[in-house]
Amino acid sequence: MDNLSLFRSFVFLYLVIWVSFTAFSQSAANEFRSGEGGFFMSLPETPTERKTVSVQLGKFSLEGESITWRDEAGNFTSAEHYYVERNRIDLTAAEKSVILQNYKKSVVEQFRKKNISTFERPFVFGKTNGVEIRGTAPARFVVRTFFGKNRLFSISSVRSTVSIEEQIELLGTFRILSKPERTRALIIENTPPPFEKSAKATDWENDLKSERIIGKVSEIVTEYQEGPKAPRIPWSDERFDSDGNLIFQVAYHAGFPDSISTMGWLDGARAYRSNTVSFPLGEGPNEKMITMITEAPAPAPAGQEGKTDDRFDVRYERTYGPNKLLQTETVMDNSGMVTTRKTFTYGTNRRDIVYKMGNGAFYNRTVEILGSDGHVIEERSCNEQEKNCSVTVYKYEFDVKGNWVVRRDFERKTVKRNKVLSPTGVLYRKIEYSEA
Secondary structure: OOOOHHHHHHHHHHHHOOOOOOOOOOOOOOOEEEOOOOEEEOOOOOOOEEEEEEEEEOOEEEEEEEEEEEOOOOOEEEEEEEEEOOOOOOOOHHHHHHHHHHHHHHHHHHHHHOOOOEEEEEEEEOOEEEEEEEEEOOOEEEEEEEEOOOEEEEEEEEEOOOOHHHHHHHHOOOEEOOHHHHHHHHHHHHOOOOOOOOOOOOOOOOHHHHOOOOOOEEEEEEEEEOOOOOOOEEEEEEEEOOOOOEEEEEEEEOOEEEEEEEEEEEOOEEEEEEEEOOOOOOOHHHOOOOOOOOOOOOOOOOOOOOOOOOOOOEEEEEEEOHHHOEEEEEEEEOOOOEEEEEEEEEEOOEEEEEEEEOOOOEEEEEEEEEOOOOOEEEEEEEOOOOOOOEEEEEEEEEOOOOOEEEEEEEEEEEEOOEEEEEEEEEEEEEEEEOOO
16 A cells, blocks of 8 residues: 555545534443554444555555544544554654654645645644644544654544534543553454354363362463562463363463463364464563564475364364373364374373474473472473473462462572572462352
8 A cells, every 4th residue: 555545535534524413422332442553542442444554654664553433424533553664672753753744744745635725733642742633624624643652643533513622522532551451452352253162072181180270260360470579460361161171361471462362172173263462663572672573374394285274273182091191182273284292101200291393303302290299390391312401390389279379480400519499480370260
């Protein structure tokens, strides 16, 4: 899309709106939050249209989203947000000024071509200078363009008979979401649809039991603390059905949502649907440094491409041995290609897990040393010969049900022939029980 095409339909709306004003009421129900854009406006939660847009402003490439609301009377509201592509964390003040002026010129030029008179007013959002464009064509319109921290916003209101004060009041409801608000909005936007109730594998050991969790549990929320003075940040949110199987999961990275998954059964097989949340430079976990890079999935090896089943992303198959102990777990994508395979063997107070890639190549050997209650008290991550291991030691605190609610992690190293434990972090679990 060229840098002006975004505005053509916008200007067309200005020309055709002759109807009387029917305002979007700013009731409690009108609470729109964009997780991707990170903003709030007092508008209906479901817009009329959302679409991805690209704009080229000189040497700057902008990628973002255009969100619009239209009522039956033809009144129009728009909110656009753009990420500026770059190789640095933050834009400079000079770069923001150039982008803002070029964007404004594009808007004004489109109005000029339609013989629409406009005038500009200064506008300040927070501590950042922006611009406000007003005019009548024949409906009264107001366009505000400004920067948040690193993201460019352009919000617009087109109304027929309403006062300018009411339009300004509507645009004035714009605000940047707090981190908890944006997290909730991102989870809502990226949650895959749930699975319909379906027959399940009869030999499948439920997820609560597999994770050594006692009792009927509906939800487990886990937080992570890196050090004694560090704040606790979200680690995971897991929800379970009445059979003890996982049905919803949020995994976090540096306290921000990373992947959101729903789980269920399809044709008797355990299946997952997942969406990954990506953050550009300067936002989320990449706000101060690059900590998260989302890569495109690797293509299937030649000759292994298969027809995909769009009902799910991955599915799991398990086999069990004597005493119903898990022996193998195979993960396949929706084309049927094996992505990973785990093999389990058991010894006295010990479980070994060998990870292999879909092509059979060795990936990792994990040795779990188990305590008398079955919990992992030591974990070794090793090569195929169980050498060159990194060792983590776990110490727990338990609730009255016998489930751990605090897990302290320690890295074990040998220093001058002495084994030394260095704390690496603490996990805190809040467990919601569904039984009385």
